[in-house]
Amino acid sequence: MTKTKAQYEARAQIARALAHPTRLLLLDALADKDLCVGEMTELVGADQSTVSKHLAILKETGFLQMEKHGAMNVYSLRCQCLEQFFGCIESVLRQKVQAQQELVEI
Amino acid sequence: MTKTKAQYEARAQIARALAHPTRLLLLDALADKDLCVGEMTELVGADQSTVSKHLAILKETGFLQMEKHGAMNVYSLRCQCLEQFFGCIESVLRQKVQAQQELVEI
DNA sequence: CTTAACTATGGCGATATGGCCATCTGGAAA
């Protein structure tokens, strides 16, 4: 049951990659279709270097893969597990709302 | 498809709660049975105040609930979605290993 | 080769996170 410290650290690193709104937005967008850095920069509305760094994190973690098309770098999803992740997140959010409602209704 | 900035922020906050090895350990242990702060402090091997703060984060986020038993505070899981979350994490880890292997085998 | 377009990277300041120590709070027992 209890894993080693290194195992928890490895899992935490994956989770950290998902712990930023911009990176969640990028994953969401890439679930729809592959995109190049320029398109995502416009979508996010931040500096190009900022977006590039977020993409590097998602790529290093294993969520994304990159393919060069001329001067453009096209990113795409490399994992099919995001549904599971977001399912958990949504579940927690719904439960939170429910807890708030119960406090009001009493 | 594309959600609002606030929605991504809310999801990122949930993910941040999962982005620390100690908190993953705590969730793992609590999946087995309910525990009080003292037990978890011993399990983690950090300062009591450190553990207490981690628990506060997990509680605020909605992953845990707390029940007072005399002077002891007993924490328990409040969500049933961690399987999904860990499923995603494990999937990414496996894929990472596979990618490393492919690099070696070429 | 030179230029222009597209990305990646280094650096820096601002902010957030994590750890421990010290302290405060609340409940149980003497």
Add this chain to the structure above:
DNA sequence: TTTCCAGATGGCCATATCGCCATAGTTAAG
């Protein structure tokens, strides 16, 4: 009440994260 015990909270320092700017690297076009 006084005393302990279990936890929670505030403070402080070290480190990590994040954003932008500036710049370097890469590829296609002229």
